[in-house]
Amino acid sequence: MLSSGHYQILSILSRKGAKSRSELAxxxxxxxxGISALVRDLLEKHILSEQEPVHGAGRPSVPLVVRANAASFIGISLQDDPAVVVLTDLHGxxxxxxxxxxLAEPEACIALLASTVKTVRSALPRDRGKLSGIGLALPGFxxxxxxxxxTCTALGWRNINIGAALAERTGLPVWVENDAKALILGEQLFGPLKGSPDFSMIFVSHGIGCAHIVNGRLLWGNAGGAGEISHAPITVDMPQALPCRCGNRGCLETVASLLAIGNAARLAxxxxxxxxxxRLAAEGRAExxxxxxRAGSAMGIATAQLIQMLDPSHVVVMLDPALKDxxxxxxxxxxxxxxxxxxTNACTMINFRDFAPDSFARGxxxxxMRYFIFGHGGI
Known part of the structure; x- marks a missing residue:
């Protein structure tokens, strides 16, 4: 068992990179x-490794890093069809x-996921650490x-304890999260914004997802919907606004998502x-x-509202490469x-990123991984 001191060391090394014992202390x-005793434990458990000494004034400094092969993890994304299952190391x-x-039917879905986990687990390379947990991302609350x-509208699910059911079938701990929240947690741990205390992520797919890191922690809200912009009203002319799958009219998703764009294109x-x-737009085709x-402008206005409310350092917008440029x-x-x-002296950077479906599974x-690295206080 790891102590809070062990988790604190793993947290610093995961968030900030290699550190010496003196820097950790x-x-x-x-x-x-005290640090030496904790580090020795983690070295003996093959969770940390020492890098080449750094020579300078005084005694050489020995940087410590988290070993990539200390443990392995499975990530499952039900964000789209087909679902994606990945096996990752501790560096992502x-x-x-x-x-x-x-599959939409819960029992059939859980059975297929459990079978796939078993297949992936059997192919785990011998030089990798043991499989330590499963994360599952889905488009819902x-x-x-x-x-x-x-609730998950895409699958028709309501009050499905998929975590406990999958854990029972696989014998592994399972954690479940909304797809956008899983995405931003992966970004915080492994992405270019690793270590940034305040940033937001938006993804534009058939629907629109959004999540936020505030003061280094995932912003949750009262019911898990904090900062979710896909069903925020964006059309002011409500009688003409399109109906949304949530039951309301004029939601951002009805204007700016790939589904909305595709429907508008089909009608034209x-x-x-x-x-x-x-390509047609680049050639000057007016429609x-x-x-x-219209779709990009709606997304831009929603992004501005998000920035005004949360003041993040960055907003990462993940979208189809064709739309980006x-x-x-x-x-x-x-x-x-x-x-x-x-x-004055502050601005939010908007960074476009290619939409990558595997990002949800890695998230x-x-x-x-976070429960392995940070313990139960890691999110």
Whole structure:
């Protein structure tokens, strides 16, 4: 069993990179003898390793790092069909990847996931640490216990304790999270914004997801929906607003998502493929320009509202590569920057990132990793 001191060391090394014993002692306010004892435990458990000494004034410094092969984790994404299952090491590197049908019937879904976990587990390389947990990401609301899916419109689920059911079938601890929250937790642990205390992530897919890190912690809210913008009203002309799957009208998702763009393109007798639609817009086709500009502008206004409310250092927008550099991306950037109240010596950077479906599975794996690295106080 690891103590709180062990978890504190793993937390610092995971968030900030290699540190020497002296640096760890200074950060944690412990004696060098106390740090040495804790580090020795982690070295003996093969969770940490020592790097080459760094020579300078005085005694050489020996940097410590978390070993990639100290443990392995499975991440499952039910964000889209097909579902994706990945096996990762402790640094988030994908070791194996499997696609499978996303089944809506809960028992059939759990049985297929358990079978896939067994297959992936049997192929675990011998030089990798033992499989220590499973994370699962899905498009819906999840209870605070990170076990129960409260609602998932895409699958028709309501109050499904998928975490306990999957744990019983696999014999491994399982944690469940909303897809956007899993995505940002993976970004915080392994992405370019690793260590950033305040940032937001938006992804544009068939739907729209959003999550936030505030003061270094995941922003949850009262019922797990803090900062969720997909069903925020964006259309002011409500009688003309499109109906949304949530039952309301004028939600951002009805204007700015891939599904909304595709539906608008279909009604205009235009291709629904984003690459073809963006190409027509670049060639000056007025209807294509109008659809993409309206969608990107709506997304930009919603992004500006998010920035005004939370003041993050960065907003990462993950979207189709065809949209990123075309009318949609330019309209998003322009509208966001036009509606932000600019402050002295402070600005929010909007970073576009290619939409990568595997990111959700890797984010789910990072959920399980966090409990290994940080203990139960890691999120």
């Amino acid at each position: 200074a950060e944690l306010g412990l004696s060098k003898a 590197t994908t070791l194996n990847r499997v696609e499978l049908p996303r 999840v209870a605070r216990d990170r076990q129960t899916c409260l 007798n235009l291709p629904t493929n984003m690459q073809d639609l963006t 294509a320009v109008s659809i993409l500009h 075309g009318v949609y991306g330019h309209a998003l950037q322009y509208e966001a920057e036009s509606h932000i109240l600019h402050r 789910a794996a990072s959920l399980a």
